[in-house]
Amino acid sequence: MGRPRTSLIDRERITTEALRLVDARGEFSVPAIARRLGVQTGSLYHHVDGRDGIVELMRERVCEAIDASMFATLPWDEALAAWARSYRAAFAAHPRAIPLLMAAPVRAPRVLEQYERAVVMLAGAGFAMGDTMKVIIALENLILGSALDLAAPETMWVVGDTALTPRLAEALAAEPEGRAAAFELALEGCLERFRALRG
Known part of the structure; x- marks a missing residue:
């Protein structure tokens, strides 16, 4: 099976799912984000610098407002x-x-x-x-x-x-x-x- 032409994930989608998890639970994990996006946990590390990187993406998203x-x-x-x-x-x-x-x-x-x-x-x-x-x-x-x-x-x-x-x-x-x-x-x-x- 060939690779999809467009990536299933990017930094915007990762940020959105992380923030949804935090809004609902007050916390997030990298595996939980991966599950919500339907990808392997390792795939996220091609886009973000681990948990700390996701926190900063969320900060940027909140502060955009x-x-x-x-x-x-x-x-x-x-x-x-x-x-x-x-x-x-x-x-x-x-x-x-x-x-x-x-x-x-x-x-x-x-x-x-x-x-x-x-x-x-x-x-x-x-x-x-x-x-x-x-x-x-x-x-x-x-x-x-x-x-x-x-x-x-x-x-x-x-x-x-x-x-x-x-x-x-x-x-x-x-x-x-x-x-x-x-x-x-x-x-x-x-x-x-x-x-x-x-x-």
């Missing part, structure tokens, strides 16, 4: 806020990938280029070079925590007997948009601190 165009067009604080919202939405679409991606160093050139643009913008806005990564990492901590929060159950506090926690029940009833409002509150808090850091 992050809009970084504002770094070149908006004032630094507006650009960071817009980037944070886009970043949060991209990772909220794949929350089970967050622990996996955060456990591996960022190596993907297309993702590193986005960080380069952020550093250039911050340096151009007057931030000391020693502060630029502190700003980015602080913002990422907020973004990724919030993205995970979006995947949590709609109701995180179940108040059965309001007599036991009456003020908590009142607070929950008073803020129906808790998650969105909390993210914006924290984001503005970060930006205020960054403005002070910039001097």
Whole structure:
């Protein structure tokens, strides 16, 4: 039987299946991807550099949804806020990938280029070079925590007997948009601190 004229697998298909597995199970394996694609496990290694390579392909795929165009067009604080919202939405679409991606160093050139643009913008806005990564990492901590929060159950506090926690029940009833409002509150808090850091 001759070889197929077109490959059954490529990096795009491998990435898609890996991300589907992670979205469903929170994990993936190279043999599981191969089974889903109907090929031998060894065939995948002709296209990717093992498990670490697949993780970076997933990172690239998730980060493709992050809009970084504002770094070149908006004032630094507006650009960071817009980037944070886009970043949060991209990772909220794949929350089970967050622990996996955060456990591996960022190596993907297309993702590193986005960080380069952020550093250039911050340096151009007057931030000391020693502060630029502190700003980015602080913002990422907020973004990724919030993205995970979006995947949590709609109701995180179940108040059965309001007599036991009456003020908590009142607070929950008073803020129906808790998650969105909390993210914006924290984001503005970060930006205020960054403005002070910039001097």
